[in-house]
Amino acid sequence: MKQLLNQNPKILLISALLLGALFILPLVVTSPALMQIFILIILYAYFTSTWNFVGGFAGVLPLGHSAFIGIGAYTSTVLFQTFGISPWLGMIVGGLLAAMMGVVIGLPTLKLRGAYFALATIAVGEGVRVLVENVKQVGPLMINGPSGISIKLTENSFSAFQFDSKLPYYYIILAMLLIVLLLTYFMMNSKIGYYLAAGGEEPEAAEALGIKVSRYRLIAMAISCFLAGLGGTFYAQLMLYIYPKSILGLDLSFEIAFIALIGGRGTILGPVLGALLLRPVSELTRIYFGSMLPGLHLVIFGLILIVVMRYYPKGLVEPVKILLNKLFINRLGKQGGPDGTDSAEKAD
Amino acid sequence: MKMFKQLVVPVVALAMLAGSFGFAQAAPDTVKIGNIIPLSGPSASVGIQGKQAREMAVEEINSAGGIKSLGGAKLELLFADSKGDPTVGVTEAERMINSEKVHLLTGCWNSAVTYPTTQVAERYGIPFIVPVSVRDTITERGFKNVFRIAAKDGWWAKDQFVFLDDMKKEFNVDIKKVAFVYENGDWGVGFAEKWVDLAKERGYEVVLNEPYPSTASDLTPVVIKLKRAKPDVVFMTSNAADAILLTNTMAEMKVNVKAIISSGGGHADPSFLAAAGQNAEYLFDIVEWEADLNRPGLKETNDKYKKLYGHNLNGESVDAYAAMYVIKEALEQAGSNDPEALRKTLSEIQVCGGKVGLLAYDCIDFDESGQNKNASLVIVQTRTKGKEMDRITVWPKNVRRAGYTPVFPQPEK
Amino acid sequence: MLGIIEALINGILMGSIYGLTAVGLTLIFGVMKVINFAHGSILMVGMFAAYWFVILTGWNPYFAIPVVVPLLFWFGYYMQSFIIKPIFEAEKDVREPITVIIVTTGIWYVLDNLALMIFGAEFRVAKTSVTGQVFEFYEMYFLLPKVIGAGITMVCGIYLYWFLKHSRMGKAIRATSLDREAASLMGIKQAKIYNVAFGLGSACCGMAACVLIPFYYVYPTVGVPFDIKAFIIVVLGGLGSIPGAILGGIIVGIIENVGAQFMAATWTELLLYGVFLFVLLVKPSGLFGQKHDY
Known part of the structure; x- marks a missing residue:
């Protein structure tokens, strides 16, 4: 906590302003459809931040994160449908299951290098989806195979995690995002964070220095999967319907990776920035062009990926950092201190 | 700037x-x-x-x-x-x-x-x-x-079996063994559940109940299995891509059955007939509507x-x-x-x-649940007509295209 | 029993064709250390090219090879040099540039959806003189175009293997894939090597496209299932190894075909991922990979 308060006051000011803006946003935005979009933006920022623990700091590229999101979603939903257990409790169980699964998968795969790890995670993600689609029920637990599960509707109820208004969903996911961002911050400034960064690109060199890279990677993996599982429950409760092809699909895993890379992986604000940019872009292009000329919106989306990667290979965090420096921290020059945005360099 | x-x-x-x-x-x-x-x-x-x-x-x-x-x-x-x-x-x-x-x-x-x-x-x-x-x-x-x-899927599946009953009677053919081949999605699995019950009621022996991944790049293994199971009638639920693969592969591997009854969707997609061509000869397909119906x-x-x-x-x-x-x-x-x-x-x-x-x-x-009470279905048979394939309504009998006799069972290949 | 033999042989035939697409992927990876996610889309481009060739000329589909394969080589060569190279250079000190992976994914989206805009979503089949021809053998049926396809794969594999071992360009490609810096110190122009590798990888897709057209359909996202299979295959065979890719393809084909005789086809998909993970864990270098790479 002390570290946090030792920040440059201007950075704190910007963060506080941003936070304040997010908290009062629902006062300005009243349309439920627009609220839904903002909730999804924050949810994707959350998913990407959980991904960041592995994909950002451990120097590997996971492309199967939907598996852990799906495990969280399915666990809480199945527990609620079968035993009436509150999704809040199911969320924790789901997170723990996802973390366990993450460790089981991480143990052997985290030793692999870039491409192998990426492909292994794709196989895990797809494997989980195929498994779920093939299973109708396990004992009393209805999985429903490819049809997915439609969550029983209840009245407006906190314990059942169902609300008529979008507002509670908004604040819940906002709080979840803040927690995960704080966790990211503390991890980056902890021993684990430094070790992960050291082992990111050259694990052999770090191992030679006596850092047990794979052990720290495993810890990062467990945290990441646990948090992703929690997000999965939120996703399920927001949509009240889980469908294996979308919650366990490759598309979701890829979108998370896109957001991370476009925003700036291995930084605190990268995922938020990426989600703020990519989500509205994909929604807008779909709304404006989706019905005009089928496929055009995805062409535009692909072009944006290519162009951003071409000019900002470290993600949009870079130009934003420069911009913020110009606007606010001019006098202090480039000595921004260990704030979130500077960490891009640290992670490399 | x-x-x-x-x-x-x-x-x-x-x-x-x-x-x-x-x-x-x-x-x-x-x-x-x-x-x-x-x-x-x-x-x-x-x-x-x-x-x-x-x-x-x-x-x-x-x-x-x-x-x-x-x-x-x-x-x-x-x-x-x-x-x-x-x-x-x-x-x-x-x-x-x-x-x-x-x-x-x-x-x-x-x-x-x-x-x-x-x-x-x-x-x-x-x-x-x-x-x-x-x-x-x-x-x-x-x-x-x-x-x-x-119509809803229960009605579709039921009409497929009623159609089979009517055909058996009309052409005096005995059918004992049926096989189900369907895409492993919401739709295919929904049909298959109904089929299993309907087959049981009517005393058919189910020799194959085979879901396949709808994104499969090769359905030869499914067709090999189907051929060895030797069913009399095959029921299928497929999207366009898999309908094309299945139909072509079944024709190439000379799978001999008395009838194939499909469930619209991929089999009713215009690009299916163009792609499968004569391999779709004699196929029965259930649909909501057909272009040859006698409607003003x-x-x-x-x-x-x-x-x-x-x-x-x-x-x-x-x-x-x-x-x-x-x-x-x-x-x-x-x-x-x-x-x-x-x-x-x-x-x-x-x-x-x-x-x-x-x-x-x-x-x-619409009834109280919002379902159209009158939603009925027709079954068509695909036949070659010149260079193109023609879908001919055959069931129910009162809407059958004038002068057409369905081919049932289909001839051996 | 005959059913299993039939499935086995069909698995080998179809598997070789999977292998051919995987050869392209493995070649690109071996040199650039980049997984090309646009690989399936390049196959799709090849298939549309071969389709239109057959439809417009009405010739034997294999006559498309001398047109489509160079076309795809050119396509891959310039795609690398215009789109991928600048991004690759920005990250050239990183051993496995992740941004390039994302860029290839962007290319995948663009190509597939451009095809949707231009050709529409319908499925197209080219009826050719070999379409539907079968060999019959003790009640077992084998498709002629698949047999030809497997034959072409073998020829391509042997040719590429020879090319890499003995030609000047092949040696330069191998040197670059072993050690980028050392190769460029030896005077090998990296950029050119990357272009050629990408071109060759795409040309393999072009060849696979010509082989597929006589018995397959084409539509804008036809490449996606082949893409995911190719990823599995290259890891099975060892990233960077050409014999490995072909053998890996055959293994995948066999698992798919023979496996389905004992379980529902939906479970063979899972079996495939299981075998894949098992190989990754037990022998991450795959059947023929270099230990250096994982």
Whole structure:
């Protein structure tokens, strides 16, 4: 906590302003459809931040994160449908299951290098989806195979995690995002964070220095999967319907990776920035062009990926950092201190 | 300058987003119909056909003077691409209702999308017309705003077996062994569950019950298995890509069965017949509608459609086409575009003949659950006709194309 | 029993064709250390090219090879040099540039959806003189175009293997894939090598496309299932190894075909991922990979 308060006051000011803006946003935005979009933006920022623990700091590229999101979603939903257990409790169980699964998968795969790890995670993600689609029920637990599960509707109820208004969903996911961002911050400034960064690109060199890279990677993996599982429950409760092809699909895993890379992986604000940019872009292009000329919106989306990667290979965090420096921290020059945005360099 | 761009682009993008959600208002003299259908992704082919059918119908209605009881109000179509993904469908439904202020919704073809999307419409009290999405439970949740025109999967599966009974009687052929081959999605699995029960009731032996992944790149192993199981009749539920693969591979490997009965969808897709060609000879397919039905005005409408878009209408696009005329009729009768008034009118409406009469059903008449009571089905047989393939209606017998005798069982290859 | 033999042989035939697409992927990876996610889309481009060739000329589909294969080589060569190279250079000190992976994914989206815009979503089949021809053998049926396809794969594999071992360009490619810096110190122009590798990888897709067209259909996202299979295959065979890719393809084909005789086809998909993970864990270098790479 002390570290946090030792920040440059201007950075704190910007963060506080941003936070304040997010908290009062629902006062300005009243349309439920627009609220839904903002909730999804924050949810994707959350998913990407959980991904960041592995994909950002451990120097590997996971492309199967939907598996852990799906495990969280399915666990809480199945527990609620079968035993009436509150999704809040199911969320924790789901997170723990996802973390366990993450460790089981991480143990052997985290030793692999870039491409192998990426492909292994794709196989895990797809494997989980195929498994779920093939299973109708396990004992009393209805999985429903490819049809997915439609969550029983209840009245407006906190314990059942169902609300008529979008507002509670908004604040819940906002709080979840803040927690995960704080966790990211503390991890980056902890021993684990430094070790992960050291082992990111050259694990052999770090191992030679006596850092047990794979052990720290495993810890990062467990945290990441646990948090992703929690997000999965939120996703399920927001949509009240889980469908294996979308919650366990490759598309979701890829979108998370896109957001991370476009925003700036291995930084605190990268995922938020990426989600703020990519989500509205994909929604807008779909709304404006989706019905005009089928496929055009995805062409535009692909072009944006290519162009951003071409000019900002470290993600949009870079130009934003420069911009913020110009606007606010001019006098202090480039000595921004260990704030979130500077960490891009640290992670490399 | 660079800084300017960095600031301005996101701001403009956000403003556009806000604009698209916040300020869209319906002009007083139009009725807005939101359509959530798959325009990209694996079901794009059928989604695009649905869009074309809707556009043609609305163009006709508007050029004929719009809705007379609303002072000639025009219909306005808004399309949203669901990509076949339920979460996108839900988000789009929220946007259509809250931002575009649509008066009615239609869609979504993929049952998995229709199911949660209709839930959104129910919550906001916006009437939702489902031209075709077969999952039974869509109209079995006690919703008041959901109206389905086509039959539900229980009816489809049952009619396939009734058809088989009738054929056995008519041609005096004995059928003992049946095989089920279906895509491992919502749709295929839903059919297969019904088939298993129906086969049990009728005492058939199920020699193969085989789901396959709908994204499979090779279905040869399934066909080898099917051939070795030696069924008399094969029931299939396939999307277009797998329908093509299965039909071609079965012909090449000379799988001999007495009949193949498919379930519309991929087998009714115009590109299926073009791609499978003569390999689809003798195939029986169950559909809501067929171009050779003896209905007034059908030929002209189909010719017009073919001229505009290059292919025939099919069951699914006719359902979408008829949905627009049901909406027109409801608006005329309600004399209002208020969703609640429309809902009430739709729940009582009975539309017969006219453009709606292009369907295989005599009337559209929704029961309490919102299911069209009269949704009937026909079975067609595919035959070679010159260079093209022709789909000939054979069942029920009273609508069978004059002078045609179905080929049952199909000759050995 | 005959069913299993039939499935086995069909698995080998179809598997070789999977292998051919995987050869392209493995070649690109071996040199650039980049997984090309646009690989399936390049196959799709090849298939549309071969389709239109057959439809417009009405000739034997294998006559498309001398047109489509160079076309795809050119396509891959320039795609690398215009789109991928600048991004690759920005990250050239990183051993496995992740941004390039994302860029290839962007290319995948663009190509597939451009095809949707231009050709529409329908499925197209080219009826050719070999379409539907079968060999019959003790009630077992084998498709002629698949047999030809497997033969072509073998020829391509042997040719590429020879090319890499003995030609000047091949040696330069191998040197670059072993050690980028050392190779460029030896005077090998990296950029050119990357272009050629990408071109060759795409040309393999072009060849696979010509082989597929006589018995397959084409539509905008036809490449996706092949893409995911190719990823599995290259890891089975060892990233960077050409014999490995072909053998891996055959193994995948066999698992798919023979496996389905004992379980529902949906479970063979899972079996495939299981075998894949097992190989990754037990022998991450795959059947023929270099230990250096994982």
